[in-house]
Amino acid sequence: MPERALSNKLREYKNPLVVICSGILIGATFYFQNIKLIILISLCLISLILFLFFKSKKIILFVVTVILGYLYTVNYLQFAGPNIDQFLHGRYIYIGEIKSKANNNTFNKTYDFKLKTIQAQNSQKKWEINNCNIQVTGSKYEEYETGDIVQITGRLKKPKSAILPGLFDEKKYLLTKNIYYLLKADNGSLVFLDKAKSAGITQAINTLRDKLLSINKTYLNGEKLSLVNGVIFGSKASTLSSKLKEKIRNLGLSHITSASGFNVSILAFGVFALFGFFNYRKKIFPTIVCICAVLTYSAIADFSPSIIRATVFIILLLLGNLFDKKIKILPGISLIIIVFFLFNPANLLDIGLQLSVLGFLGLDLFASEAIGENKSWFLNIFYQSLFAQIMVTPLIVFYFHNIQLLGLISNLMAVPLASLILMTGLINIMFFGIPGINYVFQKILFYLSGSFIRWVNCLDKFEFKQMFLPSLNFYLLILIYAMVLFLLLAFFIRFSKIKFFISLFILILAFFTTYTMTDTGKYLKIFFLPVYNQDSVLIMPPKERPIYLSTRPQDFHHQHLKEFLVLSNCSFNTISYNLKNKTKVYFPSKYVTDEKNKIKIRYKNLSVDIVKNYIDRISSEAEYIKLPLLNKKDPSLSEIFNIFPKTIIINDVKKLSGKSKKDILWLKSQSLKSYLLSETGTITLISDGDKIDLTTSE
CATH class of the missing domain: 2.40.50 (OB fold (Dihydrolipoamide Acetyltransferase, E2P))
Known part of the structure; x- marks a missing residue:
């Protein structure tokens, strides 16, 4: 297989922009994933040791940007944001x-x-x-x-x-x-x-958008019109029925009705080619017109994040072409990510940004290498769909916990049809007002959109369209991507067999070691949930049925609970228990027991008591005590404790009375740890019986 093009592209990782972007991403990731600072410090120290051996200034640049990326993210989100x-x-x-x-x-x-x-x-x-x-x-x-x-x-x-x-x-x-x-x-x-x-400009954009969306109403209606508008202007312009949206999503075709870089690139290419034909000696005029067209399209598409990213990159390419400077892919993408990060580090959390960058890298690095000199239309579509799917699938599993099994097959027909719809629709807009030409193009759109919908309905008849998977933690996601990239590079670039198998063995060993270390199935987990005006606790004992405790168990969103248990790979049915129940219940668990006024949880050194009500004084030697909701008629907290625990958890997510507010102030004044769910969000206790890890969602 030829390796020159891919090897040249991979050498771009030494570019300072790529190094800075990598450092920023790693630094921000440490903040967003709540990774311990000691690991960040260890990473920087290892990098400095490597610098002593290799004497490369880029290693120092990498270390500095990792630290700055972390500090900038912390400062921006905790101090620079509004506080009201x-x-x-x-x-x-x-x-x-x-x-x-x-x-x-x-x-x-x-x-x-x-x-x-x-x-x-x-x-x-x-x-x-x-x-x-x-x-x-x-x-x-x-x-x-x-x-x-x-x-x-x-x-x-x-x-x-x-x-x-x-x-x-x-x-x-x-x-x-x-x-x-x-x-x-x-x-x-x-x-x-x-x-x-700015209302005049906004109104003008809205009026233009409404006119463009109504262009095809003469000969198109219903789902066909919604599909055409969605392909051309993105999901915000589409009014597809929820049923068709679900079919498209299950087949992995959601990207088709989302305005993206594909739309912008088609528009830019068409406008540049058209005006370049009339002004072929100079590039200035077609470049200016093309940039204006792309910016106008971005405004019509409501400046969606994916469109803004594509617009910035297309403008960079156009300016590079104007001054005969070729824009390199990895530095170009790195520059865009850096700009988005500086405006708001939370932009890195945008799933659309992550998917589009990974999909684009799959197309540019691997699909183009596989296609090579091949001019087969079918193979081009196949390779583009294949490598885009390979690059985005682990991330889809990480966020959405499913795989579209028919994604590759559905894209083989859907992508060409969507491309034709997009190009035909844009041409129809350019010749708007000429009845004969509009009639021809709208008839073409009628048949193309009909074919797309029939293709979706045909594939939707298959029973197994997607497969749900348990949740994937962040560390395993990184190792999966390392393995995917290694295998792809090994396919296109020649490695010696010894290096290949040693590297593969190390990656597999790291994967299973990480899986073993991060597997919490053997731990007892307790979730204290901030549900409005009701006590809610989910207990997941190791290798036993989950137990859901609540004052109103029938009111909680069972769909959330069911989805979480599927993601946790838990196949047991949940036991629901009403905390207002006065009769004693025997739980089928060796860790959870029901006593007169409390639920006791004991697992080696872990001791947790969940108090049902304030009828009796609280006498508990448990390390953690969950108190019931505060009510006006209940006695004051200062009067109910015989023994003060080390840690108290209380759900105050409700409309509190004046007495309850005084109780909370008294609780905060005591020399014990108190957690209010209105401030902490969900509290998670995870323990192997010896070590206890308490985390909050806020």
Whole structure:
């Protein structure tokens, strides 16, 4: 196999931009994955030792950027972000600008809101706020437009972290959108004040978008029109039914209805070729027109993150071409990642960014190498789909815990059809207003979109479209990618057999060693959940049925619990127990017992008591005590303890009475560790009976 092209591309890893990007990614990863600082220090020390042997300045650059990446992430997210915690849970008047179109739900609307001023309800006291974006949930009957300056009355709260490990994390998702708070608006409280200075531009973009989306309405309707608009302008422009969306997602075709780099590159190539034909001697005019077209398209696609990434890269390529400078792939991608990181380190959490970068690397490094001089259309599509799938599959398993088994087959037909739909749709827009030409192109779109939907419906009839897998921890994900890259490089670049098998053996040994060290199946795990106005505890004893304790077990979202147990590779049925139950229950567990007023959990040196109510005084020698919800009629906490424990956990996620607030203040004043679930989020206790690890989700 030829190796020159791939070898030359891989040498780009020595480029300073690639080194800086690698250091930043590693430093930020240590923060986001809560990896211990001692490991970060060890990594830097090992790198410095390597510097003593190899005397390479790039090693020093790498160490410095790892440390700076970590410090910048910590500083930005903990200190540089907005802090308006003083207004949490109180009712205030919020004044600012609506920054996005509303997402309609069954009972309300949600939209992004740039906060400028907070005003007290009963006085003229105001607080000016800078650089604070919040997400508002308001009445679905209120009408407003992007760019409106409005005032809203409501209560502010913080986004929630995942209630159980591996489930949807609202806090991290909103961080990627630079949103730090949520606002629940009172019904009918929205008052229009003014239009923002940029409202004219926003209105013009919205009007242009609406006109472009309606171009194909003459001859297309229903799912076909939604599909065409989705392929051309992305998922925000698509109104596909939930049933068809699910089919597309199960077949691994979601990327087709998401505006991405493919859309931008097709548009840029077409515009540049068209205007280059009329001005073939110079590159300046077609380059300027092409950049304007790409920026306009980005605005119409609502500046989605994937479009912004592609737009920046395409503009770099165009400027490089203008000055006869070839843009190298790895440094170019590294520069984009660095820019996104500097604007907001949380951008690195964007799953779309991670998938698009990995997919693009698979296409550029390996698919292009496999294709070589081959001009077969079928093989080109096959190799592109194959290597893109190989690169993104481990990450999909890490986040979504499933594999689309028909993903490779579905893309073989769907990608060419989507390409034709995109090119035909863009040409139809360019010749908009010429009835004869529009009729021809819309007829072509009619048949292409129909063929795409028939292909999806045909594959959807297969029973086994996807396979669900247990959750994959971060360390195993890194080792899987190391193994995938090693095998791909070994396929394209010649290794000696001895080096190949030794390297493969080391990777496999590292994988199984890491799996053994990080496998928590042999540990007892307890999750104290911050469910509103009810006590909720999930106990997962080793090799026994999970036990779910709650004051209202029937009200909890069992789908969340079921999904978590699947991700944890737990095949046992859950035992549900009502903490209000006064009769004694015998649990089929050697670690959990029911006593008069508490549930006792004992596992070697671990001792946890879950108190049911405040009827009796609390006499417990357990190291951890979970107290029930605080109620106004219960006795004061200062009166109920015969023995003070080392650690107290209490769920205060509810509307607290004045007495309950005094109890919490008293609890904080005592010389013991107290955890309030409203502050900590989900508390996880993991123990092998000797060592005890307590972590919080916030």
